[in-house]
Amino acid sequence: MARTAPRTGSTPARDRVPPHPDLRTITLQQVLEALVDPVRRQIVRALHAAGEDLPCGVIELPVSKSTATHHFHVLREAGLIRQHYVGTSRMNALRGEEFSERFPGLLETLVAEAEQRRVRALADLALQPAR
Amino acid sequence: MARTAPRTGSTPARDRVPPHPDLRTITLQQVLEALVDPVRRQIVRALHAAGEDLPCGVIELPVSKSTATHHFHVLREAGLIRQHYVGTSRMNALRGEEFSERFPGLLETLVAEAEQRRVRALADLALQPAR
DNA sequence: CCCAAAGTACGGTGGGTGTCAAACTTTGAT
């Protein structure tokens, strides 16, 4: 029942795997607070589109590095992403399957937003004849 | 194509029907901002459970009347509820069908939250033998 | 050994918003 990892002696003392919450303990409140920020939704969409682990750096965000760190932290606490280190880079992966099992439909709504965004951009272009 | 209602002359000048936004103009950002507040989710759940129009007053909320007014306003702007007057009472109805068509699954997630809440309350009771 | 790269941690700032009380409006009833 030891929730803290046993650390089988061979690995160095400091493990760089941050705690990932059990999805069952996540509340809708937490998830909505995480997803109400457009930058965080952008991260989620990027990870979904990539379909694989991405280091923080390759996701282009309109904020500073320290702010980005903050956003990744919030997403992890809300059970949306999983993080682990590879060298000096922190890799991020969407916890897609398990999250969708806990909150069905939510992720799909976010992905749909990306689609909307594209359609609207096209429509705006079409509706502006000249200027 | 006139988006503003024509007001067929017979009705009195001041109509007490506030503007209800077209669901197609609502963004996910707006909806999430509306639903991130627990009081507003409580309102939505109450309307869903009732299945009929309810005046503001009969929904018990942990806030003052003026704050409640504010929350109903936000929900209406986000396309989640429709309001109309009956006497001195303002009736509120969930725009359930059309909203679900625009954002499939979201409302269901909120309703599921109510279920979760009940289950957790029961579990908490069961896990506390005595004190 | 030292430096660059990639994040993290921390302290501080500004804007947004949930909150309330008080004054006001509209409606229906006495």
Add this chain to the structure above:
DNA sequence: ATCAAAGTTTGACACCCACCGTACTTTGGG
């Protein structure tokens, strides 16, 4: 005509959180 009920409006306030810069840590490479 007057009064109570139900909401609304309008400030004002307090707290939260997204944001940034700076300093720091860890890792891998020259």
